[in-house]
Amino acid sequence: MFPIIDLFAGPGGLNEGFSSVKNDDGDYAFKTLASLEMDSFACQTLRLRATYRELVRTGSDLEPYFAYISGEKTWPETLRGDFKTAYTAAKQHVYRVELGEENRPEVDRHIALKLGPESQRGHWALIGGPPCQAYSLAGRSRRTGDETFASDHKHFLYREYLHILSKFRPTIFVMENVKGLLSSKNGDKSMFQTILADLTRLSSGARYEIRSLVVDADPDELEPSDFIIRSEEYGVPQKRHRVILLGIRSDVAHMIPRQVLTKADGAVTVRAALRGMPRLRAETSNRKPKIDQDWKAVQAKALQDVRAVEVTAKPDSAKNGSIAVAAYEAWVRESELALPVQNNPRAHMVSDLARYRVMAELADRIGKSPKYTDLPQSLHPEHRNIGKAGTPFTDRFRVQVWDSPATTVVSHISKDGHYYIHPDPSQARSFTVREAARLQSFPDNYFFEGPRTQQFHQVGNAVPPLLSKQIGELVAGMLQKLKD
Ligand SMILES: C[S@@+](CC[C@H](N)C(=O)[O-])C[C@H]1O[C@@H](n2cnc3c(N)ncnc32)[C@H](O)[C@@H]1O
Known part of the structure; x- marks a missing residue:
């Protein structure tokens, strides 16, 4: 050796x-x-x-x-x-x-x-x-x-x-x-x-x-x-x-x-990387029923607007590498684990859940992550200068699309959950530690010690x-x- x-x-x-x-x-x-x-x-x-x-x-x-x-x-x-x-x-x-x-x-x-x-x-x-x-x-x-x-x-x-x-x-x-x-x-x-x-x-x-x-x-x-x-x-x-x-x-x-x-x-795409992962919903971090109701209505309206968007052609998705996918799966999968570990979604604000949901829906339709500015006005935070040229905030939300490899998993992913929005609109959440680890090609039996922020940090x-x-x-x- x-x-x-x-x-x-x-x-x-x-x-x-x-x-x-x-x-x-x-x-x-x-x-x-x-x-x-x-x-x-x-x-x-x-x-x-x-x-x-x-x-x-x-x-x-x-x-x-x-x-x-x-x-x-x-x-x-x-x-x-x-x-x-x-x-x-x-x-x-x-x-x-x-x-x-x-x-x-x-x-x-x-x-x-x-x-x-x-x-x-x-x-x-x-x-x-x-x-x-x-x-x-x-x-x-x-x-x-x-x-x-x-x-x-x-x-x-x-x-x-x-x-x-x-x-x-x-x-x-x-x-x-x-x-x-x-x-x-x-x-x-x-x-x-x-x-x-x-x-x-x-x-x-x-x-x-x-x-x-x-x-x-x-x-x-x-x-x-x-x-x-x-x-x-x-x-x-x-x-x-x-x-x-x-x-x-x-x-x-x-x-x-x-x-x-x-x-x-x-390519090994996000779809291949997430294959077999359970469908999960995030907890909400603000539980006031009034806010919940308001946002449900905003979300419903936004989804209607998004579905009305006319899509001409989706960009070509990445060429699927069948040998690469098989090699990836053999490398990450662990048959001894009934359920993936370190896979709890983070809690999100109700307002963000609505944004994630709508952005993921739009991403699915157009085949790439929409810009934040593409969101219906009703979902923009009131206090931000969305749409102003050069406002970096417009890029702070990103959906990781199904049919392409993900963007870089960074070490500060724990602070940038908006950047790793799950592509499935019905899950309306950001990636878990395990999903991020999958994007990094860590085997499922690899365990990261420490609190969740530290786990994300290590993965990234x-x-x-x-x-x-x-x-x-x-x-x-x-x-x-x-x-x-
Ligand atoms: C980019 S990470 C290394 C990733 C590693 N090669 C891997 O593949 O997992 C850099 C690491 O250097 C560690 N580090 C930074 N400064 C250090 C120092 N002065 N002495 C020892 N470790 C240090 C950080 O804590 C961090 O874990």
Whole structure:
């Protein structure tokens, strides 16, 4: 098994894909030595998932795990016997720490301990990327003119990543980041060019060849955009576009032929992702009967107006990839669970229920998410400047349409429920944690610890596991070439 160190591990999306890869002999190709992460809920999620894997690996009884994630058993009731043994082993691989200059010596010691003596280290991979807030386009536009931005320490967290690369020289690294990284600047300098230059030649003298996972070209000829991976092209039901760099240590790069990911035969749509999910209604967060009555009337009128809208032609829906859908279903489905877990809808205001209902109905008719301004006037909030040019609020409501992959599931999805309106008008609600996890291609047996907001946060932070599995397969093949 090739060792992995996972930095800024989040809930473990990237790790999940790598951990699932098997070699030609049917054995797991990777073993995670350490996941480093500062968020306590994400660490709990990582520990639980590592326990599940340990139970699977040792052929142990999975019933206590399923009972726990279904809410049938409490944690103390679960933490017994084989489960406890697996948890004790798994826990050692998750290290809660804030990476940064202050904790560098401690982190270095931890990684060195996990990797073992230098002379005995074989080929291994470093996965994970420095957090993205500082590069993200939304973050930047909000912070234009903010003088503290240029000196934001998150802007420089990638230096911690560089330090670890430089010191421990993994054979291969996989670094993920948001697309905003490509256009981000630090003063006059392009962050991306700086990062590429730094990664190619590290302070310790280690050198890396930086390759694209999607464009088969000489590293010197790659354009920044060649590093963008569009998840929907690889069987993930979501248009999540991320920058992913593959670094191969220069002393071995010549032994590894260039290889890129294979595109799926078509799209996995929201319809395919939600297949088999129960139909649910949201609770209402304001229960005054008078308001309820008023909104029922407003909604009924709005639905009438919407149904009267003449639809000429729907846009083409995404080409359905039958092999991709089968692969997705085999990956996410869990037959041991009678009902999906973490699937309770959030409570909504009655006024929003009416908007969701009407927007989903309109989306179904026109085949794309309507703009908020397309809603009948009666459903506009009175105090907002709807319709004014440049009002960002008009884009704050979005229906995820049935016959296309979803838009990006973001980490602040818990605050932006309006952006993830369920396509079924009769359900009139936003997506549950489990539905968001489906869009991210998390297996149904993957459990996110913490309160609901934190669960959403973790789901939105992750690399889609089904994508990372494909990257892991490529990396395993590359490392295997060095062993053969
Ligand atoms: C984009 S997420 C990583 C997602 C992960 N690769 C996955 O696929 O699930 C970034 C993570 O970095 C963590 N993080 C941010 N700053 C950190 C720091 N200084 N030290 C450790 N973790 C940090 C955040 O808590 C967050 O979980």
